[in-house]
Amino acid sequence: MNLRSNLTPGTTEWAVRRAQWRAMGIQDADLEKPKIAIVNSSSQLSICFTHLDEVAREVATEIRAAGGLPFEIRTAAPSDFITSAGRQARYLMPTRDLVVNDIEVQVEGALLDGMVCLSSCDKTTPAHLMAAGRLDVPTVVVIGGYQAGGMCEGVRVDIDDVYEQVGAYAAGKLDLAGLTALTEHAVDGPGVCAGLGTANTMHILAEALGMTMPGSAPVRAGSEAMLERARAAGRAIVALIANGQRPRATMTREAFENAVVVDLAIAGSVNSARHLQAIAVETGVDVDIYGLIERLSLEVPMVCAVRPNGLHHVDDLDRAGGARAVLARLRDRLHLDVMTVTGRSLGDVLADVEVEDDTVIRPLAKAFRPTSGLTLVRGSLAPDGAIVKIGAVPAGRERFTGGARVFATEDDAKRAIADGGIAGGEVVVLAGFGPKGGPGTVFAAGLVAALNGAGLASEVAVVTDGELSGLNRGITIGQVMPEAAEGGPLGLVREGDTIVIDLIERRVDLDVDAAELAARRSLRVEPPLPTSRSWLTFYRHLVQPLSAGAVLGPVTSDE
Template identity: 55%
Template sequence: MSGLRSNFEPGTTRWAMRRAQWTALGITGEDLEKPKIAIVNSSSGLASCFSHLDGIVPPLSDAIRAAGGVPFEVRTAAPSDAITSAGAAGQYILPSRDLIANDIEVAVEGALLDGMVCLSSCDKTTPAHLMAAGRLNIPAIVVGCGYQPSGRYRGEHVDFEDVFLYAGHVATGKMTVEELAEMSSCAISGPGVCAGMGTANSMHIAAEALGMALPGSTPVLANSPRMWETVAEAGKRILDLIAADIRPRAIMTDGAFRNAVTAVLAISGSVNTLKHLQAVAVEAGCDTDVYGLFERLAPEVPLLTAVKPNGERRIDEFEAAGGTSALLRQLRSLLDLTRPTVGGRTIAEIAEIAETAEVRDEDMIRPVDRPLARHPGIVLVRGSLAPEGGIVKRTVADDAIHRFSGPAKVFRSREEGLAGIRAGEVEPGQVLVLTGLGLRGSPGMGFTSAFVFALDGAGLGDKVAVVTDGQMSGLVNKGLSVAEISPEGALGGPLGLVHDGDRISIDVDARTIELEVPAEELERRRAGLPPLPPAPGCSWLSVYARSVQPLGRGATLGG
């Protein structure tokens, strides 16, 4: 194939060095003229999320070779929310997304490879792969590598979400350590991502709606026949994309992001998709306000499915009903049908042809004229406490409180908040403020899910409200919580100015959140705040803190 950027002029230093290195790897002179494909393997032995990815590489390599390419495995960091959140109070989780994107840039751009197939699994890998695809703008396919099979606990279905929830009950005595140990030892029965509509499955679905994953490939049970079919198809299809010079920025346009946001709203996906899709848009050079899309589209997009934690249905039932392609078929009246995809078909061709997007259970994936609910699953609230916004997640049943007003109780770390719950400092009627956990203050956005689950375990989940500039897990759906308040408290945002006893009012229906303190008093408090000191040292978190941009830019890195 002529014109490949990976082919250097014979006789040059770069040509000779590459030939010497690759000949030692068994690559022939004929191979050197073929398209060179990166298999981006975000794998790790630390978590079951990734434990099957190494096994995917050989058959994918075979498929690429059979299609006329030369595969090169490229490894990156592989964070798991369940494992990597242990250190630094969860601060490594979000920054790892950008580290993966940079890993890919160094390997793929440094070697001037011609295309890439990205093996996506846990929460941060899919957005990182999409970000890298947008940044490098070489032909790329994202392969969602599947959700984990769940287990049974005392005769009932149990999955990782249940373990996550009930861990908060031990501290309050509602569950014993022995019971939790028994549950956790049988909740996961194989590799893959969490079996709920958390961030991983939400982002896999968003990637397909965006056009960057093959049609009909998400969600999928890890190591299932359909996953292997997708792997084989991706190995062949990446060569077609290179031959046709179809690049990510031609796919990830404003209309594509509108489709992805519509799909996320219809499934009441993870709140983390907002900042991830915004980051992808930034990296793809697409001037799209993803947060604005969520605000504008939320009233228009009905809820069509109720996968846990949004309802009682399971992700395997969503897959069996037709998955993302079936969802797009149901949503076709609300989509930009002209958008192309890496599969070679437009969204119209995918969504309008029943053979490729069969809806096998219309109670599982409802039509838009017969939805489960019409309220938004994700709501952006704004007001004097969050001038740039905060995010509320709503279930299909929407049984959480819509309006709440009460005195503030301020905690300045997750640990301080958890200690406050154990010490009985939290009282019904309070608005609990967790501040200093934002992108810069944490740094990296502190993980606050454990605090919410501890409140639930203490029987306070529906008796208080939580507001924080930290992040929630995509599986959190308990009580009234407003997360990712912006601007963050550590940078002088109103959240950092709240004192105990200040009155805070939240109205989800009106999409408002107000701090009932006079503006002049807030300015007096702000003037007394010391400036946030620069992050010292050379650690990844310090580098991140010095370069991270606001949520409106997707928390991407910049100067």
């Protein structure tokens, strides 16, 4: 193979690298083989990542057996439930892009020939796909899998229950002992949250994009099925390098359209839109993910109802055939000629696939909803759009009008819940929570979970330019564009203003006189750019709008 990693003998780069690698025990014959990064985000900070070292070893063994030379590299490991503790979770979204750049430094700096990315919690899967698109070196994504829940007082529980019951505790409906008991039993093994949150959604969409081995998602973390897909990825990456198949030949416009169709059909996480858009930007594909969601959401039925969208669990979806079965169910709506990392087309991959349980992945004619469970809304409050997981909105609450309750921080809003200061019929507004406004997107999901725990999910709406969890349920409108820090109208909302939400017509409007809004706009003072030496400051100066996936820029057509 003509490998870029095989440097010219006698050069400085060749000599110093050979000295380093020979000292590591690498033999001369190995130095001529494809050199492959195993991108591992293993961490002892979070259960999401604790199993990945074993996975890395399995992948490395298969790479060697297939004729490659593996090198394990490490990156940051952002966990939504651990990395969220500091700075109101502002580090979460920026870490996605930090991982992308970390991978670039290590893979491009060393001129490696390909990579296998071990993807687990929310931000690592999009980061790995973004890096694959940017670097365009042969890549296979290995899905880390979902965690098991447990039993608490005879009831099945998982991390989603813990998240929501914090609200019940704040509202006095659950004592600290009860909440503590939940934390003891909610997680029983490694992997990501057990609901159809951002992590499992992005795992499924990675398969829909053709970047994983078939049957990769969702899968129980650490299971034999998960490890076998990892081994297959180790074999596949060597073949991809030999064949010269690169991510930009896999993640085409048609592949992104397939991913959007799947996202809509499963009612994926509200955060998936920004991640898909970011992956497309980094891959150089001219596709408007938000526009596709807006156009296709009325055409694609919701064939799955996995928590928080319904009563099924993610392991039910796994047993029913997972992403591969969903793709098979939707085959008449997909581009089947797109390539996958198997070297085969999607149509060939799906040729013999059948749905194992029609009650979990329903036929199109018997879908849970005739339209998708994820949609885009526009209106005077969100001129460039906002994302709603309509599949998780209580039945009969698609239309909602209420007075605005404006909070500067999520903690202020949570205190209002605990004090009984938020009542049914109100709309909670959290502005200035976007990528620029944070800086670094503020994680507003805890408030929504607290509203659910307090029994207010069907009585109160939330509108924010911040980040929501894919596990959130209720009348929640997130990722309002443009964000307040970019001059978006969400920053003009005042306490008591009337907000009108119509999810049937797909609108969210601020019912305030135009002259009054103009007066408010004239008084608006742009916050100064931060100057402290911090990753969040650097991010604030570089981050692009949500409509561009909140990638780092500037991004030009020449790049």
